[in-house]
Each structure stands twice: as C-alpha cells, then as structure tokens.
Amino acid sequence: RNQIFKLSTGSTDFDKLLEGGIESMAITEVFGESGSGKTQLSHTLCVTAQMPGPNGYNGGKVIFIDTEHTFRTDRLRSIADRFNLDRNGVLENILYARAYTSDHQYQLLKNVGEMLHREAGVFKLLIVDSIISHFRVDYYGRKEMAHRQHRLGQLMARLHKISEEYNIAVFITNQIMSDLNNLEQSDPQRPVGGNILAHASTTRISLRKVLNGKRIAKVYASPNLADSEVAFTITSGGIDN
Ligand code: ADP
Ligand code: MG
Numbered sequence: 001r002n003q004i005f006k007l008s009t010g011s012t013d014f015d016k017l018l019e020g021g022i023e024s025m026a027i028t029e030v031f032g033e034s035g036s037g038k039t040q041l042s043h044t045l046c047v048t049a050q051m052p053g054p055n056g057y058n059g060g061k062v063i064f065i066d067t068e069h070t071f072r073t074d075r076l077r078s079i080a081d082r083f084n085l086d087r088n089g090v091l092e093n094i095l096y097a098r099a100y101t102s103d104h105q106y107q108l109l110k111n112v113g114e115m116l117h118r119e120a121g122v123f124k125l126l127i128v129d130s131i132i133s134h135f136r137v138d139y140y141g142r143k144e145m146a147h148r149q150h151r152l153g154q155l156m157a158r159l160h161k162i163s164e165e166y167n168i169a170v171f172i173t174n175q176i177m178s179d180l181n182n183l184e185q186s187d188p189q190r191p192v193g194g195n196i197l198a199h200a201s202t203t204r205i206s207l208r209k210v211l212n213g214k215r216i217a218k219v220y221a222s223p224n225l226a227d228s229e230v231a232f233t234i235t236s237g238g239i240d241n
Helices: 012-017 038-048 073-082 087-092 102-118 133-138 142-165 194-200
Strands: 026-032 061-066 094-098 123-129 169-174 203-209 215-219 229-235 238-240
Touching: 012 215, 012 229, 026 038, 026 142, 038 061, 038 073, 038 123, 038 169, 038 238, 061 102, 073 087, 073 238, 087 094, 102 123, 102 133, 102 142, 123 142, 133 142, 142 169, 142 194
Parallel strands: 026 169, 026 203, 061 094, 061 123, 123 169
Antiparallel strands: 203 215, 215 229, 229 238
C-alpha cells in the first residue's frame, strides 16, 4: 500500500532521465528561467497523476498550491484531451489553493497535512508553483536572509514530512539567479534558495529553452541519477517528446 510510485512527465525521454518519473516519498524540484516550462510541467503532472501507471499505481488526486497565479484550467482541459480523459473529471480531482504570502503558503501546507491525515490514500501529488516567489518578496535584502532561510527550512521540512508520511510525490518549482557575476559558462543557471532548498530537494532538475522551441531538462547534482540531459517539447497536450 505504501509502495513508491512514479508519475510521468509526459515525455518518454524525460521519464527515462528520472528512471521512471517524478517519485513519491520525495521532493522533486525544477528550476529554470521564465518560460522554460515549469508551470507547463506542473499542469501535465496534474493529469498524469490521475492515470494508472507501473507497479500497480492506480492514479489519485492532486493538490496544487499556486503562488504566481499561473494555474489555468484551460491548459488542463487540453492536456486531459490528449490522454482521452474526461475534462471535468480531471478538474474535479485537483484541489486548488492560491497562496497570497509566504506565511499563508506555510499555513496552507499545515491545512494540507491535516486534510491528508483525514483522507489517507486519496491524494498522490502535491505541487507548489513556485516555492520561492513569496519568500523573495517578503524577506527582501541581506538582513532578512537568515530569517528567510529559516522559514523556508520549516516549509521544506513540512513538505518532506507530507511526502513520507502519506506516500505523496511533492513537486516544487524554483527560480534562478539572474546575477551577471556568474561566469561559469557551462552551467549558467543556478537555483535560488541556497543550501536549504539544495538539501531539502531529493532530485533537482534544471529546465532551459533552446532554439526551435525545444526545452532541455538536466538532472542537477543528484546523488543517484546521472548528470545527463534530454530534450522535450511543450504542446497543447502538455509536456511531450
Ligand atoms: P515557467 O517556467 O515560467 O513556469 P511555463 O511553464 O509557463 O514557464 O511555460 C510557458 C511556455 O510554454 C510558453 O512560453 C510557451 O512556449 C509554452 N506553452 C504554453 N502553452 C502552450 C500551448 N498551449 N502549446 C504550446 N506551447 C505552450
Ligand atoms: Mg511558471
């Protein structure tokens, strides 16, 4: 009953990169520039999580915490169409909450924990898109950094507990640093959130745009996955090959 499962990204190569997909009992983080596909991947997972998969996975409901107001039911409808799923059924299986501040985001996760306790086994995926945007606004500047990291650490601990206690795949999106001092050409994108996010995420994936509309996903400093990369596309049906 508490067997680990993996959720498809919608792209076979991307799934292979992750040795099957986004894992339960773990926190998967994607980061990348604006438009790199973080929110589109979040929407695709909302749908694939509802479909049966390998190892006896039967599909389940999804919790979506939206901090950037980029959740779109229209996108979900067209992704549902791609997989021949009932549109309304797909929407009904997504519990949506908008977080208005970092404190509110933290409180919402407390409520989520209580709800999961009551409704054990129903929800399989928890998305926070994005984990960091409110923290960057609410704790601004160097003096606030220690306080911000402390609160972010508490939030990540809560996510960690949820993923393990209820066998849930936690999927978070993160932003990148836009400093011009980063001269390391081979890896121009660095995630924000410092050590707290680095240590809390089980798997970190960078997304970037390349020419001809393709996107590249790359595993970032994983203890157990090779540091390789794959190409994928974004279609009306979500993330695809
Ligand atoms: P972010 O990483 O900032 O969250 P998004 O996931 O929102 O980025 O990606 C936005 C991009 O996704 C758009 O610029 C566009 O290239 C692509 N996209 C969005 N909707 C569609 C669609 N219906 N068909 C094809 N591509 C789309
Ligand atoms: Mg986004």
